[in-house]
Amino acid sequence: MTNLRAEGVSLGYDGLRVIEGLDLTLPDGKITAVVGPNACGKSTLLRGLARLHPLDGGRVTLDGADITQMPRRELARKVGMLPQSSIAPDGVRVAELVSRGRYPHQGWFGRHSSDDDAVVTTALESTGVAELADRPVAELSGGQRQRVWIAMVLAQQTDIVLLDEPTTFLDVRHQLDLLDLLTELNRDRGTTVAMVLHELNLAARYADHLVVMSAGRIVAEGAPSDVLTREVVDEAFGLQAQVVPDPVAGSPLVVPVGRYHSGA
Amino acid sequence: MVTALAALLLVVLASLALGVRDIAPAEVWRALTAPVAGFMDHDVVLDQRLPRTIVGLAAGVALGIAGTLIQGVTRNPIADPGLLGLNSGASLAVVCAVWLLGITSPIGYVWFAFVGAAAAAAIVFSVGRGQPVRLALVGAAVTALITPLITLVLLRDQQAFNLYRFWSVGSLTGRSLDTVAWLWPFIVVGIILAAVLANRLNILALGDDVASALGQRVSTTRTLAAIAIVLLAGTATSLAGPIALVGLVVPHAARRLVGTDYRWIMAIGALLGPVMLLAADVLGRLILPRSELEAGVVAALLGAPVLIAVARSRNVVGA
Numbered sequence: 001m002t003n004l005r006a007e008g009v010s011l012g013y014d015g016l017r018v019i020e021g022l023d024l025t026l027p028d029g030k031i032t033a034v035v036g037p038n039a040c041g042k043s044t045l046l047r048g049l050a051r052l053h054p055l056d057g058g059r060v061t062l063d064g065a066d067i068t069q070m071p072r073r074e075l076a077r078k079v080g081m082l083p084q085s086s087i088a089p090d091g092v093r094v095a096e097l098v099s100r101g102r103y104p105h106q107g108w109f110g111r112h113s114s115d116d117d118a119v120v121t122t123a124l125e126s127t128g129v130a131e132l133a134d135r136p137v138a139e140l141s142g143g144q145r146q147r148v149w150i151a152m153v154l155a156q157q158t159d160i161v162l163l164d165e166p167t168t169f170l171d172v173r174h175q176l177d178l179l180d181l182l183t184e185l186n187r188d189r190g191t192t193v194a195m196v197l198h199e200l201n202l203a204a205r206y207a208d209h210l211v212v213m214s215a216g217r218i219v220a221e222g223a224p225s226d227v228l229t230r231e232v233v234d235e236a237f238g239l240q241a242q243v244v245p246d247p248v249a250g251s252p253l254v255v256p257v258g259r260y261h262s263g264a
Numbered sequence: 265m266v267t268a269l270a271a272l273l274l275v276v277l278a279s280l281a282l283g284v285r286d287i288a289p290a291e292v293w294r295a296l297t298a299p300v301a302g303f304m305d306h307d308v309v310l311d312q313r314l315p316r317t318i319v320g321l322a323a324g325v326a327l328g329i330a331g332t333l334i335q336g337v338t339r340n341p342i343a344d345p346g347l348l349g350l351n352s353g354a355s356l357a358v359v360c361a362v363w364l365l366g367i368t369s370p371i372g373y374v375w376f377a378f379v380g381a382a383a384a385a386a387i388v389f390s391v392g393r394g395q396p397v398r399l400a401l402v403g404a405a406v407t408a409l410i411t412p413l414i415t416l417v418l419l420r421d422q423q424a425f426n427l428y429r430f431w432s433v434g435s436l437t438g439r440s441l442d443t444v445a446w447l448w449p450f451i452v453v454g455i456i457l458a459a460v461l462a463n464r465l466n467i468l469a470l471g472d473d474v475a476s477a478l479g480q481r482v483s484t485t486r487t488l489a490a491i492a493i494v495l496l497a498g499t500a501t502s503l504a505g506p507i508a509l510v511g512l513v514v515p516h517a518a519r520r521l522v523g524t525d526y527r528w529i530m531a532i533g534a535l536l537g538p539v540m541l542l543a544a545d546v547l548g549r550l551i552l553p554r555s556e557l558e559a560g561v562v563a564a565l566l567g568a569p570v571l572i573a574v575a576r577s578r579n580v581v582g583a
Contacts, residue, residue, distance in 0.1 A: 108460055
């Protein structure tokens, strides 16, 4: 079991602070969702946790050790990250892309072992893209493509997987599909999952631990049913809303009010 | 791989056997195995065709690999080594060597060409901080800055102008084997770096963030690639002048043959580079009766249609 935490981290761009002195511990073996309005720093925080963004202050630790002190490859064997800016090279095939997730486990020339093949096959199967293995990634639908990227991160075989808005550009069915897939990974493998999500209600339904951010700080965190209240939604998003129980899952369901539908 | 090797063997043989002067294949063989001193046919093979074949091999391998590296590291399918300002840097250094120091032999200015190429690339790379778009902009700016300086020297110095006319088109003739003997270590180091970098480029192709998340130090990859490109393309430019399009076309052709794995693209590119350059050189000897076209001219004539064909084909395979 591995434990990733941010200790008083500050992050920013070109001297402009986005996050100041933030603390966060990702609960081990759980699904954490980070939500918040645009530009609240949620993606930046995730990037800081994955060492994709330099810290201006504080530190990020993995089992107590500062992640900037360990070789990148070693970190990549423990923490996987699917950023928003992934590029599928033209013409690359599904199995080939997924097998590149083995990189941190391989030597200089990327020679494949039979062990690598087995891991890649498992990753393809558990994401349901095994039958697409020989297809060019460019020919796939958005939902299939996102599964392929998840398969690549799985092939990395890390205990912690971070995902930056993995459901963006997916229709609602494929969003659910993807979140179900991540739930299975979490349950079957005990993988710690942390993701930035836009859709509040799906975050509340799928997360064990919900982190609500606003203007670079954490407004509230904890179990979704404790965290997602009218007051918190108003504070974080500046949004009038009713919060009712989700009739399907029982998790909090945020129903925004808006200016023209004040309701009964 | 086998086809590319066979093609390379073929152009090497053609480069030794074909030319303005008709020499029977058997005589070519005798020239290589049991040369008779003073016999014109043997002298032509040994003193002219053999050196230009070896120069073509060395420069071709270097350009094929350097082109693959620059396209891979910038994820820019229209990048070529000239993007780093190598050619303009080398050109300026050569005309200055002629103008200020009166150096007129290829052996003399080969080092100037190399230093000029390296200096320009160092400036472009450090200001561009290795980022694809920035590199392209800075490369264009440096080239735009250097070009009028070259013109300035050419307008003032007739000797530099005469020499530059031939150097700037790119040619394999008039180079002695000494230059290759001096420069081959650069090519070998470049090839070793490229071999190590090939798999890193596969990961970098997924984006800087994904590459970092997979444990790659992206800045290290970019720096090593820049060093390899300067060693390889700088050497090629020193040997053969600024040869257009080989570094640009070869990676595209290689991708068509072997797909997206840079380990294969690099290997095939290393073979296709000399195939293209030597084929251009041999064709240049045969196109005109009793005279020759420079390899650089023919390479551009050959490369442009290939590039258009690649662009027109439905599924362009990008870097």
